[in-house]
Amino acid sequence: xxxxxxxxxxxxxxxxxxxxxxAPQPSxxxxxxxxxxxxxxxxxxxxxxxxxxxxxxxxxxxIWLLVFFVLPxxxxxxxxxxxxxxxxxxxxxxxxxxxxxxxxFANLFREASFLWPPFERTIVYTAIASALSLAIAYPVAYFVxxxxxxxxxLYLLLLISPFWVSYMMRMLAWIDLxxxxxxxxxxxxxxxxxxxxxxEGWLSGHASTVVLGLIYGYIPYLIIVLYAGLDRIDGRLLExxxxxxxxxxxxxxxxxxxxxxxxxxxxxxxxxLPMVGDYFTNQxxxxxPRTTMIGNVIEGQLDIxxxxxxxxxxxxxLLALLLIPMIYYVRSTARASRENV
Amino acid sequence: xxxxxxxxxxxxxxxxPWRHPWGLQAFTWVYLVWSIVPICxxxxxxxxxxxxxxxxxGLSMRWYTxxxxxxxxxxxxxxxxxxxxxxxxxxxxxxxxxxxLGVGFAMGIDRWRGRTSNGMNFIMIFSFVVPxxxxxxxxxxxxxxxxxxxxxxxxxxxxALVVWNISWPAIIVRARLITIGKVYEEAAADLGASRFSAxxxxxxxxxxxxxxxxxxxxxxxxxxxFVLVEQLSGVGGQxxxxxxxxxxxxxxNGPALxxxxxxxxxxxxxxxxxxxxxxxxxxxxxRGNTTAEALTSIAGM
Numbered sequence: 001x002x003x004x005x006x007x008x009x010x011x012x013x014x015x016x017x018x019x020x021x022x023a024p025q026p027s028x029x030x031x032x033x034x035x036x037x038x039x040x041x042x043x044x045x046x047x048x049x050x051x052x053x054x055x056x057x058x059x060x061x062x063i064w065l066l067v068f069f070v071l072p073x074x075x076x077x078x079x080x081x082x083x084x085x086x087x088x089x090x091x092x093x094x095x096x097x098x099x100x101x102x103x104x105f106a107n108l109f110r111e112a113s114f115l116w117p118p119f120e121r122t123i124v125y126t127a128i129a130s131a132l133s134l135a136i137a138y139p140v141a142y143f144v145x146x147x148x149x150x151x152x153x154l155y156l157l158l159l160i161s162p163f164w165v166s167y168m169m170r171m172l173a174w175i176d177l178x179x180x181x182x183x184x185x186x187x188x189x190x191x192x193x194x195x196x197x198x199x200e201g202w203l204s205g206h207a208s209t210v211v212l213g214l215i216y217g218y219i220p221y222l223i224i225v226l227y228a229g230l231d232r233i234d235g236r237l238l239e240x241x242x243x244x245x246x247x248x249x250x251x252x253x254x255x256x257x258x259x260x261x262x263x264x265x266x267x268x269x270x271x272x273l274p275m276v277g278d279y280f281t282n283q284x285x286x287x288x289p290r291t292t293m294i295g296n297v298i299e300g301q302l303d304i305x306x307x308x309x310x311x312x313x314x315x316x317x318l319l320a321l322l323l324i325p326m327i328y329y330v331r332s333t334a335r336a337s338r339e340n341v
Numbered sequence: 342x343x344x345x346x347x348x349x350x351x352x353x354x355x356x357x358p359w360r361h362p363w364g365l366q367a368f369t370w371v372y373l374v375w376s377i378v379p380i381c382x383x384x385x386x387x388x389x390x391x392x393x394x395x396x397x398x399g400l401s402m403r404w405y406t407x408x409x410x411x412x413x414x415x416x417x418x419x420x421x422x423x424x425x426x427x428x429x430x431x432x433x434x435x436x437x438x439x440x441x442l443g444v445g446f447a448m449g450i451d452r453w454r455g456r457t458s459n460g461m462n463f464i465m466i467f468s469f470v471v472p473x474x475x476x477x478x479x480x481x482x483x484x485x486x487x488x489x490x491x492x493x494x495x496x497x498x499x500x501a502l503v504v505w506n507i508s509w510p511a512i513i514v515r516a517r518l519i520t521i522g523k524v525y526e527e528a529a530a531d532l533g534a535s536r537f538s539a540x541x542x543x544x545x546x547x548x549x550x551x552x553x554x555x556x557x558x559x560x561x562x563x564x565x566x567f568v569l570v571e572q573l574s575g576v577g578g579q580x581x582x583x584x585x586x587x588x589x590x591x592x593x594n595g596p597a598l599x600x601x602x603x604x605x606x607x608x609x610x611x612x613x614x615x616x617x618x619x620x621x622x623x624x625x626x627x628r629g630n631t632t633a634e635a636l637t638s639i640a641g642m
Contacts, residue, residue, distance in 0.1 A: 053536070055458070058449020061442040061507060062461050068504040069468050071487075072479030079482050093486050140372050143365045158373050164609045165380050166565040168585040169602035173383035175589055176599070183382070220376070269470060277472025280567060284589055295474050302478060302572070315478045322472065330466045334459070 073319070080104050080312035091309035104313035115297065115314070122293040125207065126275045129214035133222050133271055134264065136215070141226035142256070146235075159227065162220040170216060171284045178202035178209060178285070205288035213281040218271045225270050229263025230256075262332065269329040273322065294318060384606070387599035404600040415600050421584065425604065428580040431495070431570070432563045435502040440556050442503065443510025444548070450511070451518045469508040476505065477572035484573065493575030501569045506562055510555035517551035550623040557616035561609055581605050 078093040081100035094100060108115060144155045162170065177184050180199050188194040202209050233256065241251040279295030298318070301311030390401040406416045415421045446465065450458050468476075484497045491497050525547060529539040567582040574583060582605075585598050 054449050054451075054453035056449070057445040058453065058458065058461065059445075061446030061449075061465075061511065064442055064504055064507065065446075065461065065464055065468065068480065068483075068500050069476070070464060072476065072483045075483045075487055076479040079486065093482070136372055139365055140369045143362065143369045147362055147365065155369070158377065162376050162380070164561065164606070164613050166582060166602065166605050166609065167567060168565075168582045168589070169383060169606060170380065172585055172589050172598060172602050173379035176383055176386055177379055216376070216379075273470050273472050277474035277568075279474060280571075280586055284586065295472075298474065298478065299572075302481065308482075311478065312482065315475050319471075319475050326467065326470050329470055330463055333466050334462060 076312050077316060079309060080316050082309065084306070084309060090306060091312065104309040105317070107310050108313055108317065111310075115294075118292045118294050118297050121207075121291065122276060122295070125211055125214060125291075125293065126272055129211045129218075129275060130268055130272050132211070133215050133219045134268065137219055137222045137226055137267070138264070141223050141230050145227060145230040145233075146238075156227075159220070159223055163224065167217055167280075171213060171281060174209075174213060174216065175203065175284065203285060203287075205286050205290040207291055209285045210282050210291050210293075213285040214275050214278065217278075217281055218275060222267045222271045225267040226260075226263055229260055229266070233259045266329065266332070269325060273326065276318070276322065380606075383599050384603050386596050387603045389596045389599075404596045405604075415597060415604060418597065420579075421597065421601055423577075424579050424581045424584040424601070427495075427578060428564055428582075428605070429608075431498055431502065431580060432560045434495075434499050435506060435563045436556055436560045438499065439503045439506050439559050440510055440552060443507045443555065444514050444552055446507065447511045447514035447518060448544075451515050465508055465511050468504060469512070473505065473568040474572075477501070477569050480569070481572050493573055494578040497573040497575070498570055498578055501573055502563050502566060505566070505569055506559045509558045509562070510552065513555040513558075514548055514551045517548055521547050550620055553623060554616065554620060557612055557620075560612055564605065564608060564612075 075093060078095055078100075079091050081102065081104065082094040083092045083101070084090070084103075091104075140159070144152065144159060148155045176182060179185075180201055180203075182202075184202065185194065185199050188200070194200060237255055237259070238251055241255045242248075246254060277295050279293065279299045282291055282293050282296055294314070298311050298314050301307040301314065387404055388401060389404070404415065415425070446461075450462050450465075480497070480501045481493075484491050484493055491500060521544075525543050526539050529543045534543065564580075565582065566580075567586060570578070570580050571583045571586065574580075579587075581601055585602060588598055
């Protein structure tokens with residue numbers, strides 16, 4: 001048995017770092033003379049390089065982000081709140097916010113009976129798929145960080161390998177397997193779980209197939225995030241907990257899980273957000289109205305000129321709904337990177 | 342657990358807290374088999390001698406190099422061929438534009454502290470998490486309604502993919518900058534280095550592994566990208582992903598799609614393998630230069 005290390009103080013590292021980050025920042029303009037007198041190397045580098053020098057490095061990337069990321073959302077809002085061409089019924093964007101109309105948004109409410117089922121399905125599928133993903137990914141990531149030992153590299157290589165296989169190929173693999181004459185049905189027949197005269201059409205509108213596809217598609221990203229987070233947990237804390245008499249399960253629930261809460265949250269965002277906007281998994285593995293999700297609805301509306309305004313409005317509503325989790329994620333990421341300084 | 346009786350030595354070994362979790366290991370292997378075997382089967386079908394994607398009829402290369410008119414092979418079917426070329430073209434263009442923009446952005450944001458830089462950082466991380474479909478919808482309207490000189494097709498795809506991938510270099514290089522700190526530059530400045538030579542001879546070599554890792558990730562993620570490319574591809578401009586998507590559901594193109602996907606996989610693996618080797622060489626002699634470390638860096642952790 002390992003020798004008990006001195007019990008570390010159990011202050012959560014994130015909180016103490018948070019206190020550090022909250023410390024008042026030095027003001028930007030200290031008295032000029034005092035500054036000249038006490039010139040540390042730090043100060044020298046500041047004057048040696050004007051402030052705009054660093055800013056100018058960021059400008060090209062910032063412009064690209066503003067033009068192709070911020071502006072587009074204004075444009076889509078202008079389309080959603082814009083007018084319709086009286087003859088062709090195509091949307092005409094209205095750039096002036098004071099002339100915006102809510103007609104397209106009102107349309108969404110009028111079509112609620114048509115839009116609600118896909119929306120409901122999106123919530124249910126995403127919830128089930130992300131919960132199952134977590135239930136699979138967490139134990140795997142936990143095993144590889146804690147118990148892989150000398151074989152850690154091998155395990156990592158295997159865990160990362162799906163990351164290098166394109167999404168479409170991973171879906172194609174399941175299309176091959178789930179076809180009516182595919183291996184899944186052959187195995188089921190062999191096990192006498194299915195009658196060979198009445199084969200199951202897994203690819204024609206099974207909700208379970210769509211959920212399987214979502215899990216298979218996004219779980220590699222979740223595992224990578226969880227692995228990185230769990231790997232950062234100090235193993236000494238777990239040893240301390242064991243030495244203080246907690247069993248394996250209680251150590252897991254009382255120490256490991258609380259320490260990995262931020263990681264779990266980040267991992268869930270990384271999987272849930274793309275799942276909500278997913279339309280291709282559904283289209284490839286089901287392609288029936290029985291399993292349509294909100295992404296399919298938006299994507300379908302874009303192909304038809306006089307529905308483009310509604311599509312724009314629907315995507316804006318979806319964005320608004322996702323804004324809260326996204327802002328939460330962005331803030332916690334930004335905070336984490338500031339704490340590391 | 343105050344009530345627990347003191348267990349015997351043998352019982353302790355059997356149920357002791359440090360025993361190997363065989364159940365967890367079995368679970369991990371079941372997951373690994375589930376995640377990898379379907380892909381292996383799909384690769385196998387690309388060598389199928391028959392037309393089926395569900396039952397195997399002997400090995401052949403006909404879906405790669407076959408010359409039959411009725412069933413296109415990757416080498417001879419013009420659509421499949423064009424998709425391969427378009428994918429590689431996009432990967433190259435986007436990586437070449439994204440990396441300088443992202444690296445400059447990371448350096449600027451890291452050293453230029455202020456409200457504007459915090460705001461830009463916020464927007465950058467936001468671009469990392471926004472669902473791709475929403476960005477694709479928004480960009481489609483931009484190119485159709487506002488910036489009409491950028492036509493749907495390669496131009497629009499490049500513009501969109503650059504903004505979608507700029508967070509790779511921005512996040513990874515920034516993390517590296519934070520770990521490096523300012524000490525090396527300050528030392529260079531104290532030793533008389535000029536503004537540019539300190540950056541060029543001191544900071545850049547230190548950032549090189551991160552820049553390289555993000556280039557590998559950007560390339561791989563462009564090759565794999567689907568949503569933006571599909572929405573913005575216009576008439577031409579289809580990539581391998583889009584082609585697989587548009588033809589996969591009926592399974593009417595036979596194993597040629599599997600062959601295409603296998604080629605894509607080989608591209609990715611070559612890039613990943615090269616990336617891994619170069620990364621190891623670049624970080625030689627650094628602390629924490631382990632195989633696991635290099636693997637995780639190339640996967641964007």
